[in-house]
Amino acid sequence: MKIRIARAVSAASAAALLCLFTALGGAAWAAANSGGVKGTPQPELKPFTIGTSDAPGSVAMEPNGGLVVAYGIPTKNTDGATAVCLLNRGGHACSTRVTLTPPGGDDLFGVSEVFIPSANHVVVLQGDCCNDPAAGGDLLWTSTNGGKTFAGVRIGTLGVSAAALAGGDIVFTAGDNSGGAQVESVPASGATGPPAEIATAITDEAFDVGVGSYRGGALIAADDLTSDYTTRVAYAAAGKDFDASASYAVVGTFAHEQLVGISGDAVLTQKTTGNDALELRIFNGKSFGPAHAVPDTAGGGPEWFAIDTDPSGRVHVFNESTHLSPIYDLFEESTSTGASWSAPVNLGNAIDSESFGVALDRNGSGLVLGTSNAIGYPVLASQSVSFTLSKSSIKKGAAVTASGKGSAPAKGRPIQLQQLRSGLWYTIASTHESASGAFRFTIKGSSAGTHAYRAVASDWAGYVQYGYSAARSLKVT
Secondary structure (H helix, E strand, C coil): CCCCCCCCCCCCCCCHHHHHCCCCCHHHHHHHCCCCECCCCCCCCCCEEEECCCEEEEEEECCCCCEEEEEEECCCCCCCEEEEEEECCCCCCCCEEEEECCHHHCEEEEEEEEEEEECCEEEEEEEEECCCCCCECCEEEEECCCCCCCEEEECECCCCCEEEEECCEEEEECCCECCCEEEEEEECCCCCCCCCCCEEEECCCECCEEEEEECCEEEEEEEECHHHCEEEEEEECCCCCCCCHHHCEEEEEEECEEEEEEECCEEEEEECCCCCCEEEEEECCCCECCCEECCCCCCCCCCEEEEEECCCCCEEEEEECCCCCCCCEEEEEEECCCCCCCCCEEEEECCCCCCEEEEECCCCCEEEEECCCEEEEEECECCCEEEEECCCEECCCCEEEEEEEECCCCCCCEEEEEEEECCEEEEEEEEECCCCCEEEEEEECCCCEEEEEEEEECCECCCECCEECCCEEEEEC
């Protein structure tokens, strides 16, 4: 089973941005749906191709909501390079695209890991081999202008399979190591070279690996291939030297479970006995809480998963498998505790992707990066809409008041009143939300019969889905 070890990237809250809806999306909605629509479409939940890739990548988010994507690309000399693409939120094409080419004829390996420690400060970590200079082959590329130009420095020989921000450091590790889970860290603000030593966080074999964080400390996860897999997680608290083996202590051991991923304080494993379901556990600073089964994951593969903990602490699991229909589409489910989960959201066809990188804001919106090629899967926050009629029955020529409220108030957001005709919904009126999210329509009973109406709240490209109310019936006599 191929898996992707995913991690969260810290991002500024987009809550304030929700106040900026104004009239975004209204005209586009009216033009696209003047002929009527079926069901509850979400046109923004549509994958788009970013570029050609031949290696896994990752995504990071600027405080203003913009996205930076990094992924491996093929080159004529087969050494490989890293593409860095700047995406405006909701956009499907790079506003700026930069190619990072390794010096000295080195080859690139592993995951292209991108981070944004602060506004316009972009760093890309890349495993590199094998010119073997004294400073090692791994590269840290730093940009201070939002990813438009970069300068690189060599930072060691470990290789890069997984990485995360922990406090002010980028902590990374390499997998498939019989010597254990080895760790390096470099300052996220920029490095001048490799650290003085490499730590061994877990002494047992490290096959699949991942890096998480808890309150500025580093969580290192790894599994071994002995005794039908055992996953272990080690922790070094904030303030400790992440490059010293003595800083780490094992805080979780899960027998007969393969590591799938770790993000923030949440670790995701898969049972290797029984029904093969995924298990989610959350770290509390000393140990991991109880295991919670992840819905729609039992039954085995082929299957590919990713995990991301957004800045609010909510955990998102992404599932490409045969467990949900359509098969091999990418589905998202999320939870705050593991005890209850959101309904699955279909993000689109992912049959060509076998690894995923994720960046989400605290509202749970952002982007998933698939590979082969580099494919973007928008992740949008949901919104609900209440909708009621002041009367359920009126005489022909009379009128009824229809009113409701959006779940994420945004003054000026377009609201459409739609009527069902022959299985299709047609927009018959429009208005805008007030500051509280409230809206109101007047419906006149112009023809006898029973008519169905609903309210639709406009989306915000890159941030929020369309919101659909339940249908309400009006009988006109």
